[in-house]
Amino acid sequence: MRMRNKPWAEEYLLEHSDIVSIGDERKTKITDWFGNDQPIHIEVGSGMGRFITEMAKQHPHINYIGIERDKNVMIRIVEKAVEQNITNLRLLTLDAENLPEFFMAGEVARVYLNFSDPWPKTRHAKRRLTHANFLKLYKQVLAEDGEIHFKTDNQQLFEFSLESMSQFGMKLKNINLDLHANEPEDNIKTEYEEKFSNRGFRINRLEATFN
Numbered sequence: 521m522r523m524r525n526k527p528w529a530e531e532y533l534l535e536h537s538d539i540v541s542i543g544d545e546r547k548t549k550i551t552d553w554f555g556n557d558q559p560i561h562i563e564v565g566s567g568m569g570r571f572i573t574e575m576a577k578q579h580p581h582i583n584y585i586g587i588e589r590d591k592n593v594m595i596r597i598v599e600k601a602v603e604q605n606i607t608n609l610r611l612l613t614l615d616a617e618n619l620p621e622f623f624m625a626g627e628v629a630r631v632y633l634n635f636s637d638p639w640p641k642t643r644h645a646k647r648r649l650t651h652a653n654f655l656k657l658y659k660q661v662l663a664e665d666g667e668i669h670f671k672t673d674n675q676q677l678f679e680f681s682l683e684s685m686s687q688f689g690m691k692l693k694n695i696n697l698d699l700h701a702n703e704p705e706d707n708i709k710t711e712y713e714e715k716f717s718n719r720g721f722r723i724n725r726l727e728a729t730f731n
């Protein structure tokens with residue numbers, strides 16, 4: 521997702537440093553950031569943040585962290601969190617490749633990947649968020665029974681991810697090749713999900729674990 525550069529983005533995020541961290545450095549302890557030790561679910565590549573803000577509102581007993589590397593996009597999530605006074609949501613302007621510098625091993629219960637950039641060219645495969653290099657990082661931060669939940673409209677990315685996760689030895693379950701054919705009541709449509717589903721693309725979904 522590309523957004524026009526906003527020169528005031530960093531200043532705006534710094535003004536809200538109680539809920540958004542813009543550095544790669546670890547907060548003392550994630551539990552201190554929230555003030556409680558509820559399970560932690562993260563979304564990597566949150567975009568405009570509809571999914572993570574709605575999840576946080578619907579599941580107050582989970583702590584959510586939205587991760588988005590683009591500060592200009594992150595602003596939109598912070599605005600939603602502030603306007604709606606969501607208390608169990610924190611935000612990180614971090615590149616996913618630095619996840620283990622921020623989270624302790626086993627600290628995260630679930631990773632959501634929603635409509636990750638497909639990077640269709642083979643020479644860019646390493647940038648896909650389901651490439652083995654990223655799976656390795658999720659494995660480090662996820663708890664033993666932690667899960668990855670992945671949705672995409674992009675057929676090639678979904679096929680690549682099935683293969684990448686299988687080759688990594690992950691267990692796959694609840695594979696759905698047309699999520700909206702019989703849409704679960706609790707499905708929260710991300711901004712991209714709505715856009716591509718309206719254009720007639722089928723939505724793929726899977727859940728995966730390392731153990």
Ligand code: SAM
Nearest residue numbers: 521565566567588589615616634635710711712
């Ligand atoms: N999840 C949102 C949705 O479904 O509407 C946004 C999807 S958008 C295609 C992908 C987002 O992931 C972009 O906002 C991009 O900046 C972010 N992103 C891509 N690679 C990332 C990375 N390595 N670390 C953090 N964010 C990343």
